[in-house]
Amino acid sequence: MAKRKTIRTIPRERAPVGEQDPQARIRNFGEVTLRFTPEQAQHEASRCIECAKPVCTPGCPVGVDIKGFIAKIAANDLRGAYDIITETNLLPAVCGRVCPQENQCEGSCVIGNTLAPVAIGRLERFVGDTAIAEGWSNIPYIEPNGLRIGIIGSGPAGMACAADMAKAGCDVTVYEAFHVPGGVLRYGIPDFRLPNVVVDAEIANLEKLGVRFECNTLVGRLFTIEQMVGELGFDAVFIGTGAGYPSFLGIPGDSLNGVLSANELLTRCNMMQAKDRGFDTPLPIGARVAVIGSGNTAMDAMRVCRRLGAEEVHCIYRRSRAEAPARLEEVHHAEQEGIDFHWLTAPVAILDDGKGGVRGMRCIRMELGEPDASGRRRPVAVKGSEYEFACDLVVVAIGTNANPIIGQTSKIKLDKRGYIATDETLATSLAGVYAGGDIVTGAATVIQAMGAGRKAASSMIAYLGLRDTDAVYRAPASAEAALFGLDPGEHNFVRVRTA
Numbered sequence: 001m002a003k004r005k006t007i008r009t010i011p012r013e014r015a016p017v018g019e020q021d022p023q024a025r026i027r028n029f030g031e032v033t034l035r036f037t038p039e040q041a042q043h044e045a046s047r048c049i050e051c052a053k054p055v056c057t058p059g060c061p062v063g064v065d066i067k068g069f070i071a072k073i074a075a076n077d078l079r080g081a082y083d084i085i086t087e088t089n090l091l092p093a094v095c096g097r098v099c100p101q102e103n104q105c106e107g108s109c110v111i112g113n114t115l116a117p118v119a120i121g122r123l124e125r126f127v128g129d130t131a132i133a134e135g136w137s138n139i140p141y142i143e144p145n146g147l148r149i150g151i152i153g154s155g156p157a158g159m160a161c162a163a164d165m166a167k168a169g170c171d172v173t174v175y176e177a178f179h180v181p182g183g184v185l186r187y188g189i190p191d192f193r194l195p196n197v198v199v200d201a202e203i204a205n206l207e208k209l210g211v212r213f214e215c216n217t218l219v220g221r222l223f224t225i226e227q228m229v230g231e232l233g234f235d236a237v238f239i240g241t242g243a244g245y246p247s248f249l250g251i252p253g254d255s256l257n258g259v260l261s262a263n264e265l266l267t268r269c270n271m272m273q274a275k276d277r278g279f280d281t282p283l284p285i286g287a288r289v290a291v292i293g294s295g296n297t298a299m300d301a302m303r304v305c306r307r308l309g310a311e312e313v314h315c316i317y318r319r320s321r322a323e324a325p326a327r328l329e330e331v332h333h334a335e336q337e338g339i340d341f342h343w344l345t346a347p348v349a350i351l352d353d354g355k356g357g358v359r360g361m362r363c364i365r366m367e368l369g370e371p372d373a374s375g376r377r378r379p380v381a382v383k384g385s386e387y388e389f390a391c392d393l394v395v396v397a398i399g400t401n402a403n404p405i406i407g408q409t410s411k412i413k414l415d416k417r418g419y420i421a422t423d424e425t426l427a428t429s430l431a432g433v434y435a436g437g438d439i440v441t442g443a444a445t446v447i448q449a450m451g452a453g454r455k456a457a458s459s460m461i462a463y464l465g466l467r468d469t470d471a472v473y474r475a476p477a478s479a480e481a482a483l484f485g486l487d488p489g490e491h492n493f494v495r496v497r498t499a
């Protein structure tokens with residue numbers, strides 16, 4: 001029997017991962033963090049002590065069997081590792097790159113109490129990338145049931161719901177407003193963090209399940225949700241339209257030329273070829289750019305501006321580095337790339353250059369007071385500390401809201417903030433219509449959106465009377481729990497009962 005691993009017997013240091021040199025990478029959109037080599041992956045897998053009761057899996061919003069897939073890597077069975085991950089996670093190559101593992105699986109890893117936790121995200125990416133390179137996918141036998149499902153939005157929530165509904169035998173159509181699918185994975189997160197080829201590969205796997213994507217289709221304008229469940233004949237609908245409607249500052253100068261939202265900047269760069277030469281959709285970038293905010297979106301916007309040729313990029317944030325909502329790794333990479341951080345600073349006006357453009361901002365220094373509702377210390381303006389700050393482009397990355405179109409064109413119930421209201425099963429106020437991801441919670445994370453898509457799929461499966469293909473078969477607890485000797489969880493049970 002193999003000797004049990006302990007904290008004393010495993011390698012103390014994480015496998016070092018390669019990164020593009022900061023000076024080189026600010027001139028290209030290639031990935032910053034390189035993938036593990038097979039040797040690095042083996043080293044890192046050997047650091048997992050295979051806890052009897054792993055706490056990393058409950059730390060993952062979709063419950064990946066982390067201990068199981070790492071053991072397969074250690075045994076050099078990468079296909080086995082891929083099979084384990086994809087039992088619960090559709091997008092390993094995406095999640096391995098962008099999940100905030102430090103707050104989830106790696107944040108719970110017991111090794112982290114003494115040493116650096118096992119690099120679970122990098123191992124997941126290693127398996128996901130290997131699967132793409134080898135052309136692996138897990139397509140189960142699917143028995144068509146004739147039911148039609150409409151999904152609105154092709155981000156991680158819509159994709160996860162589509163996959164589960166397709167596996168349950170439904171005919172699934174995903175409607176996407178943009179000309180290509182992927183949601184924020186495509187239009188928001190830049191190639192140097194998540195290359196589009198990875199998103200393409202994961203979408204191809206969905207197509208192999210039979211999911212159809214209809215792009216350039218803005219639901220609410222071309223047809224409504226009520227029409228989908230009515231004359232268009234969908235048996236159930238999932239809304240995963242995200243929270244892509246940007247907030248602005250509401251200060252003087254907000255609407256000058258040269259003020260744009262981070263979402264617009266990123267969409268023009270990632271989806272409209274603004275970063276490529278020879279296209280007629282350029283993005284004139286300022287010499288001195290100020291980005292307001294300090295979340296992942298702000299980091300992406302700043303690092304894109306750097307790569308598009310801005311001479312100086314400044315981050316303006318009203319709290320301190322400790323409160324910045326971006327992943328620490330992103331802040332670190334931005335610092336390495338020469339982004340100038342102005343912590344405890346807030347803009348109070350954007351200044352006109354006399355021709356309708358931007359010549360700078362008036363800023364004020366802040367200090368931290370008592371904690372607010374978010375638990376973070378509230379920024380308080382320091383009296384008399386205003387000063388002018390020169391810049392010619394202002395990018396606003398202070399958060400987003402629900403896109404209002406669905407609410408404006410349907411009778412669906414919204415919550416106080418304008419997001420779609422659901423019950424705990426993610427059912428909305430309209431029969432047969434479910435919702436999940438950022439359009440329900442507000443801006444969150446990729447894996448939370450995927451978890452919501454899967455949860456909604458499970459509720460839709462129950463609503464349609466289909467058997468949950470993921471559910472492990474258990475005999476009914478008692479004879480009374482079965483109806484006419486049949487398990488009510490069985491496939492097509494509803495039709496058996498009513499026939």
Ligand SMILES: Cc1cc2nc3c(=O)[nH]c(=O)nc-3n(C[C@H](O)[C@H](O)[C@H](O)COP(=O)(O)OP(=O)(O)OC[C@H]3O[C@@H](n4cnc5c(N)ncnc54)[C@H](O)[C@@H]3O)c2cc1C
Nearest residue numbers: 153155156157177183184188219242437438444445446449
């Ligand atoms: C720049 C940026 C960086 C981020 N970085 C990270 C990160 O590193 N890690 C992380 O975990 N999370 C990150 N996030 C958050 C994460 O991407 C989101 O939480 C997640 O994508 C939400 O998924 P979703 O499916 O709910 O919505 P989205 O990904 O927003 O997808 C919604 C889709 O619906 C489409 N749509 C909207 N309205 C309609 C309509 N009426 N008809 C048809 N289609 C419609 C949209 O075009 C879009 O494609 C980031 C977000 C941004 C903006």
